[in-house]
Amino acid sequence: MDRILLNYLRAADILFSLANWKGKMPTTISSLYNSLINARRSLSLFQHHDGVTGTAKTHVMDDYGWPRQFLIQKNIISRTSEFLLEFTPKETKDQFKVDSEHFKNKLPEKIILKEGTIIVVNSLGYLRKEIICIYVKNKNTKIVGKDNIILQQIEPIFYTNENNKLTIYKDKYSLCFEAELPPFGLVSFNLLENGEIENKVKLQTYKTNIETTLFETTLNDEKELYLSNEFTTAFFNKTTGYLKSIKINNEKIVDIFLSFVRYGARKRNPARTDGGDSLSGAYLFLPDGPAVEIDSSKNQFVIVKGPVRQCIHVNGPLEFGIIHQLCLDKNSKEFTLLNQINMESTWLLKWKNLNKNIEIAMNFKIPSIIEDNFFTDLNVQPFIENLNDIRVSLYGRQALGVASLNIGELQIMLDRRLLQDDDLGLGQSIEDNIQTESLFYLNIEKFNFKRSILNDTIGFHSLSDSLPSFNSFFGLKQSFPCDIFPVAFRTLSEPTIYSSGNRNTLPKYEAALILKRFGIECNLDSTLPNGTKCDKSTGNLNLNNIFTKNPRSITKGTLTLILN
Template sequence: MVILRHQFTMKIKTTRNIFVYCIIVCLLVSVVVYISADLKPTFSLKQKSIYKKRKLDKQLNFQEHSKLSEIHSRRFEIKYDKKCSFKIDSTPKSNVQVSNVYEELNFDNSYLNTVWDSGFRVKIDYNKWSNKNKLQVFVVLHSHNDPGWLYTYENYFNSFSGRILDSMVLELPHKAKRKFIWAEMSLFALWWKDLDEYQQYTIKSLIRRNQLEFVTGGWVMNDEATTHWISTVQQMTHGHQWLKMHLNYTPISHWAIDPFGYSATQAMLLKRMGLKNMLIQRVHHVVKKNFAKELHLEFLWKQFWDETGETEIFTHLMPFGSYDIAHSCGPNPSVCRKFDFSHIPKVKWPWKWLLKWVRSVPEAITDDNVQELSEELLEQLRKKSMLYKTNVLLVPLGDDFTYITQTGFKGQFQNYERLFRYMNSNPEMNVHIKFGTLTDYFNTVHLDKKDSYFPTLTGDFFTYSDRTNRYWSGYFTSRPFYKRMERELLSYLRAAEIILTLTRLSENMSLKNLKQETELTNLLSDARNILALFQHHDAITGTSREHVVDDYGEKLFEAIQATYNIILQCTTLLLLPSWADISASSSRHFDIDDVRYSFDALTQQYTIDMVISNKKEIVIFNSLPYSRREIVRYMINTPYVQVLRNGEAIHCQILPVYEQELIISTSMYIVSFIANIPALGLQTYTINAVAKNELTWKTAYSLINILNAQSNEEEHSVFKTTAVPLNSSDKFKIGNDRIIVYFSKRGILNGISIDDYRMPIHLEFARYSSKSSGPYTFLPRQSAEPIEINAPAVKIVKGPLLSLITVQLPYVEHTVIVYNTTGGDSVGLEMQNIIDIRKTENFELIMRINTDIKNKGQFFTDLNGYQLIRRKWYDKLPTQGNYYPMSTMVHLEDKTTRLTVVTDTPLGCTSPKEGQIEIMLDRRVMQDDYLGMGEGILDNHLTRQTFRVVLERKLPICKVTGDNYPGGFPSVSAHAASQTLLFPLIRILKNDNDNLEITNSYSPVKVEFGIDFTLASLRPNVIIDGNYGTGIVLHRQYLDDCFTDEALLKRFPQSSGAVRLHELLPYSKGHVMLRKSSLSFLSAHEVIDFEDNIELCPMELQAYILFK
């Protein structure tokens, strides 16, 4: 909770001053007592202080302020049964704040040669160890397996991963002290299904004897920059549920050695899943060197708002440049290479001597060399241990796809066992070294030191750099076509899970009646497999070879089709009248109006043929837990229609379809209308074809203006089209009753007006050119060059429900839309870009939005759609080092104004100048960046991206966070725009001439959620303690109310901090049990009354399991 602190400046010169000061102190103490008694919450106090003490803004009258004060006070009168660990009115209480580290470091790279060639220069303190305080070393064998990169997922399994696991299961049982860890469950599950009963028993025995540990347990080792937090939860849960079902296993420690940067959101999710420890590797080399110097390589990572430490998770940062064996035993790679016994060269003298002279080469441990090599290894171990605060040392032993043969395992185990025997038997070495698992290491650290011994840390680790000016910020945008496709699959998969769960819970849809149960469950599992797989750090990132990307694309395409089938069959079941024969649901009666004819093509809409049938029934599904009023559009082949809801005609608008740049089609049109869809609901509408003379005023036709070109209007066109001479008007505008958008004569945005306040906002497109950028890295050689725009034809379409402009620019078909609704689509303007850079070379396309906002070099980006973090443009870093991931939004603000850009596609962004947002849209690079992929990006596709631009004025003297608070929060409008963009209404078409009778609507919801609550998942078939239930994931987003007026509060009401699931889901009283659980449903906690309030603190994330 937040208290807005007022500063009092006093000089105590007389007794009267002292008396006044004492009175004020007493009053403040009274307020504290008042709060602690919970008579009124601090939120309410904050709001009253805002509205009572500020001077009224000139643009707002006193009555408006009074109403706002009333509304805000009502909203924030919340009482929690528990204390929330949520404090944002001051700087987080952490020992290390990453943004402060960036402020302090010079990034001069002066030490690079000592780090990357020879390692850190570390001085050993031999007094650190003794016979009673030995250095405890855990050597942890691992093999990093990418489920797709240079080869496809299946090829990697067949040629590498399957063979590695075969070798492992043959080698580990020989000795109980030999251990191994495995991370990628997608590959392990593929291997497991072909094991015989004895082999499966062997694996279970290895787990029971603590010889085999599953680290993280996710389906993949996911990327942390471009992923959405719900997708991450999906992939983690998919892996954890597999482990629970097949091995009854619960992971404890997280292993993330290869993602290219790390998000605080990932740490939060892991903590909520019950994991205790984390290991990370790819952190900016300068930051890592600083952490090593300050002994901060192990820390307690927590969230900005966490006051009490409930989100803390113990984190180990590997100190050197790579996770391979050469960079694991100590700071000198040339020494550490000698201790990779998995590949001992089979060469003889003199070639062996020559090879050793050129490069360090491992040789088998014998009685003749064991002393020398033990001492050499121990020196490296001691140097590495000097970088940590404890006497416990982790030494990972592995690399990409290591141990493909049993010989590799034997070489490591046998030679290290000889080293262990020698070192452990010589007391003067003061070391105890053995094989271990990752959790063995962490457990020993926790025994050695309490958590309070380690520093706390807040912040994230973007953007990653492994050497001078080589920043891994290109992958934030690489292959945006597939990044967008992943978001589409997420939306459809989430909707499929929700509608299937609602069908299963519905009174007249018991499992014995649902004949398609197995089929639908299998389809859902298949779709989850693919969504989870694509979270891999070389999949959604766009950093795999072209044929592998094609394979991912095919899989995404098939997964989306699977979700379609689930949604359509459940739609049929939920809309069947109670008296209908349920067997009718086995036939296909509907289609999703979002068709993709191949995996690499843009989605299209069906053209509804009103000639075949004068009547077309359509259904719209809303997967969000609150009702929505938004524009939907359908393609039709006649302009003479009316739209009916429950038998009554509603307003609709007919828009043109252009066959060529300026030729309006006479066989295709767009009908748009405002869909009013209940929470978690289905609503039926009807489009009727009518004679022209039967049309009513509720069917409106768009007015069309053509700028910079002559109109090609046909005589029989239903649209009034006007060609506007170039000299007649330099500017034009479109808008609704709240927002007006201004454009230049070239059709480019140059201003936005909201509530009588106008801000110049200039849009431009530009390009970076470089022969050094690659799939991972962005390495511009010079500033971006603006793309020249001459005088393109501008199409302006206006109507009562929506207005738009479209202009064809070089490389981009650019459209701006303003909707006239009360939904999340109308809080700002919408931009749609169809991008085509297929004919370019070394071309990185950007979009810039220039404003008058005085942001002082600071801007905010989101972390995985879960939270916002403050960024800053640093002149000491190159452009590529100032780029950050933008998973869902970015915003600028000053004392009076905020501009937010919401995206449906994860991309990279920055703010290079005051008042400017720069977003990279697509990139085509002809060369590799020498990071392993071996090729550039030459498979660009026609790509569609949608943005929503929200301009907001700040309420006077309103303050949510402290001055130096390193995070931020979206406004109500920005959150509404993002949620409705990411999870759009699903358009469903009933088949022509289908006689199935359906009801008008369906919704189980009795009381809607507030917009601050997210229903992240309704997951059927969660298994716990041998029982199957429905997994529920809820999140409460804290929203910045300094941009919230009375009208917005009415349009997007927020919760009181509590919800009741029995008011959201269909259920029978007395037949359900609700239990709180870990986020991935591995452990169930206390039982909760299903009819009780579920209270969530701001930014809290909680899972539940519903048993019926």
């Protein structure tokens, strides 16, 4: 959750700074600055390790889950977007809503849209083409842009019904379309319900029957289950529906077996002499043995194919409510993986798992990797590689434990339920589970030629991965270099007088721009996603050539923004 809040806060900071720079900002927006300051402080508190890892008492974690801060950021994003796009009060009688609603004790839900205007914000510093998916109420909804020709598709939304069968909603649909987004920019589109369905997807079902008259459905009888585009192809196990191999550049096939595994917890043994007799808990991982693969032979799955994106939806092992989705977008070399795990008390009780210690992980096995070259950082961005062959990278939206316990394997912890304290100070078990969701990007790249281990680039990113009436707004007149990431564009504050009764903070007509330059692994056969426009930096950057409005002055400062 902290990264979602960070994403909203970063976007709100950038849009507020651009609105402040534009000038003549109405008081309805400038008065929100104090809320922006409070949101920064709240995020700092949440990013304490107890908030990220769950090593806090139940009532503290309950407070972390409060969605109020999301509402604050969404309000700022909505109001500044209206101002930058110059919508009149008449046009915005109903305030723009950000696409998802957040709740305290359940997963976020996308807002279901009707006819009207949508705004897509690009808070990154380079122009890119992106596949955007929104939920709509009417299956006949169509997206229309300035050029009036937008590649799009309408597809079903899946869920597991009361009989534990994979089925689709009949009152909402997913509309996916391709959008070109300017750097630090906003683009508006219109939603029309015109009675014509634009590019319905086709469904291929396996071990399940989907009742629908809208989408063409066939029982899968092909020799291979696959998703493909002009760059890559993914193949899937016909029993489980999980990934089994990927063809890189539609040339080299790499076996990469995906599965879900579980751990238990060791029992007490007073005779133990290897570091105490504590058990698995909030801080300690002390399993009862190696991971055990969860039986997935009864999985139900559906392949969805359309011109914009292709996906496989897997209704996995019911005992842990595992739902898995893997998607491949048009013109993308990366795969998007989405997992849901349900370890709530009521669900585990139903499947007689309530009184068990359980830790669940997603496991990748890559037999062709025979060297122990595994690297990761604190942001769940691990990669594992053969020195002169391939690199397998996995990028996570959330902070999760990751390890390579065997050569050629990659394991990511997804959720846990532990019935005891581990004697390290928390003083309680971990049983306050709610349904969790995790998002990953999987990328496999080839090296162009042999490298010397003396020149190994540990931690260097590939170029492609250092990036993830119509009104529009362009905050930049050209993209930042691909290997330079604008970490923050944040309005600075006037001094706050804490001794006064009014502790509100006012914005300055100044902003801090924080940039990070990535080291690039040049030996990887890595090209930018189609539609992304930026160049590698030369080491020099002229900000007067970047922003639409030239800054009055530019001063170097410290990262704390305290000293210039």
